Structures are given as structure tokens and as C-alpha cells.
Amino acid sequence: MDESKKLWGGRFAGKTDPGFAEFNNSFRFDRRLFEADVTASIAYCEALEGASVLTAEDGNQIRRALADILQKGKADNAYFNDSSAEDVHSFVEARLIELTGDLGRRLHTGRSRNDQVATDFRLWLRNAIDDLKAIVRNVQTALVDFAQANREIVIPGYTHLQRAQPVLLAHWCLAYFEMLARDRERLSEARARVNVMPLGSAALAGTSFPIDREALARSLGFAAVSRNSLDAVSDRDFCVEFLSVCSLIMVHLSRLAEDIILYATTEFGILELGDAIATGSSLMPQKKNPDSMELVRGKAGRVFGDLLALLTTLKGLPLAYNKDMQEDKEAVFDAYDTVAASLNVSATVLRNISVNSERASVSTGYMNATELADYLVRRGMPFREAHEVVGKVVMRAIELGKELDQLTLTELREFSTLFAEDVHIAISLEQTLISKSQVGGTAPKLVASALSAALQYLNE
Secondary structure, eight states: OOTTSOTTGGGOOSOOOHHHHHHHOOHHHHGGGHHHHHHHHHHHHHHHHHTTSSOHHHHHHHHHHHHHHHHHHHHOGGGGTTOOOSSHHHHHHHHHHHHHGGGGGGTTTTOOHHHHHHHHHHHHHHHHHHHHHHHHHHHHHHHHHHHHHTTTOEEEEEETTEEEEEEEHHHHHHHHHHHHHHHHHHHHHHHHHHOEEOTTOTTTTOOSSOOOHHHHHHHTTOSEEOSOHHHHHHOOHHHHHHHHHHHHHHHHHHHHHHHHHHHTSTTTOOEEEOGGGOBOOSSOTTOOBOHHHHHHHHHHHHHHHHHHHHHHHHTTOOSSOOGGGGHHHHHHHHHHHHHHHHHHHHHHHHTTEEEOTTTTOOSSSOTTHHHHHHHHHHTTOOHHHHHHHHHHHHHHHHHHTOOGGGSOHHHHHTTOTTOOTTHHHHTSHHHHHHTOOSTTSOOHHHHHHHHHHHHHHHHO
């Protein structure tokens, strides 16, 4: 088959402008759908045979040819070189006609590129989501490994980038673990809506051939068939939802990157970047730059752009299919590539950082002030009054150049006679951590239990 002869060319007498032809061509990126297209075509061949459009002999010949095309395409990337095909569907059909002659032209009976590409895209995205879930899990594993290796380390917790209260480093790791757990849930939920088959909807009105759509769906592993042909060929909600999940993943990775970048600065000094994940300066020999995490943080904006681009493309489209929708693939492919790479790099970073336990010290910054207020509450003082009293204690400590646990009982009792001999035990680091003993807190026993639960989650 001459690939320059378009699938839609019968109605046209003149030649397509070369510039427009190039502008219209999608094979350079939709060739990613090759395996999905051939797989769906094999299943559709069986459906045509079941509808008596093809004989068993013809069906077997087409399927053998399609299997040969699939094998060649998977084995040798050069198989796609120098093709003038308009898109992946044209490419596969051209190869099929080369192998089977006129018989290959019968495969498209009752099928449109509209329901064909929608089916191919869903097949590809279903696998892509499964891949991303596994990669997200890898980052979660790296977080748990890092937490396990530093179980005893306590770091400052921050609000407004001001030292707030001490937390276990493992508790910090598990915060990101939870974010990624929600991301995996969202990927699973999105996959359920991806897993609906549009094939059999034809161009927009449905097929006039007796295709058993339910059997066709089962053969392709779809959980359901689309209920409305107009919606089926024009729906790209599943792409938007995927890009939305990708955007949230990148939000979480960007927040992780920001923490690591900050904690690895000389000013914070909590983390040390390994040589495997840092770069140097072309001018300043002393520099160790966190380029790995800065790139992850930067690529978040790229994925957000993919989401916004597709939303903008879809917002004014009339039913049913419009060529604007060709823009869906590059956005989804780019987001998948970017998120997968960012996840893999983040896991590598987590496996190549170490903790500076001295700089992670929580002995400064009055981070036990809340515990001092809680102490007064347990002694009978209303919290608002206790909060004000401790605020004044902090002011005095600053004047004296002392931390709260360095103030003597006499100095403390200048502000309230409720302070007693046990106050220094109550505001010690150990007791400060132990006291956060309700579900979700940073108490060592709770964090140990949370780590066990995280390991169980990863093994399920």
C-alpha cells in the first residue's frame, strides 16, 4: 500500500499541501500506540469474525499478519523508519495490506479511527498507570528505608520555616509516604475510569455491524463498554484525570525536593548530598549543588502545563470528535515521561543522602515551649493563660541567652507558682516526643508502629 495514499482520500482530487501534511501528521509521537493498536486490531478481527464479516480463514490470515507486524515492531525500532504514514493506524494498516493484500482492507469494517485511537490510548494509559504505581511504590520504599536507617534521629519540625516542635526524622519520611499513598490510590481510581472500551462506537453514531462489544471488551481486558457512542469517541476526561493525578504527584515530589534542598544548605545543614546526586560549580570549587532535586522541583511546572494545555483544548469542543483532540497524546506522553523520571530520581536521591545528626539538633529554638504551656494546663491553668505566660518566659529566656530547659525553677516561678520540680522532665526532648502519643503523632512507639504498617502496605 502506498502510504502517501490517505485512508480518507477518496473524496479528494487535489494533493495535500506539504506544509499542512506535516502539521497534520501525528506518527512522530502516536507511534507509541503501536503495540496497543495492533493488539486492539487482533481483537477486533476476532469480533468481525464473530459477526460473520470475516470467515475463519480470513480472520486467521489477518491475525497471523498482525502478529508478525507486532513482532517486527517490538524487535526492531528501525521498522518504523522512513514511513510516510499519517499516524500509527495508517502505518499498521499499510503493513497489513502489504502482507495480505485486499484482505487487509477489510479489517476496518465498522471501525473509525475515532473509536480506534480512543481504544488504543486507553490500552496504553492503562499500562502506563500500572507502571507509575510501581515507580511510586519504589519511592515509598526508599522513604521507609531512609526512615529505618535513621530511626533515632530527631529533627526540627517547621511551620512558616520557623523552628516549631521536634519530630522524628522517620515521622517526616512517613509524611511523604502518606502523600504518595494517596497518589497511588488516585492512580487506581483513575485506572478504573480508563478501563472502559469505546471500540464499536465507530465515528460517532455506533456501528451497523453486529459486533459483540462485551466479548470484545473481555478479550482486551476492559471492565466495561462505553454506553454512548458520541461520548465514547470524544471523551478525554480520562486523560485530564491522569494529568491531574500526575500534577499532584509532582506537587508532592516538589515539596520533598524543597525540603531536601533547604536541609542540605549550609544554613540548615541537616542533610548531606552524596556525590552521585549532586553537581559542582564551573567557577566555585567548593560548591555541591542539589541539581537533582532542583530539576524535580522545576519539572513540576511542566506537568502542570500539560494539564492546563489539555483542559484549554477541550473546553470549547463541540461533539463529537475534533482534530484538536490530537493534542491529548503529547500532553499525556510528556507528563508520563516527566513524572516517571522525577520519581526515579527522587528514589535515587533518598538512597544517596545522609543525616548530619549534630546539625539536626533540636536543643535550640525554644521548640519545647508548647510542652511548657501544656505542663501548666495539666497543673490547672487555662490554655490561653498558659500560652501568654510561656510567651513571657520565652522573652526572658531570650534576654538571658538561655534555652527553656536551662532556666532554673526559681526563674520559672517568677512567672507562675504552678511550676514545680518536675518541670524540666516534662519539657525534656524525650518527654516532648513521648507525649505526642495519640494516633498520627511523632511519639517513638507510634512511629515504629507506623513504619511497620508502611512495610506491610508495601508488601501487600
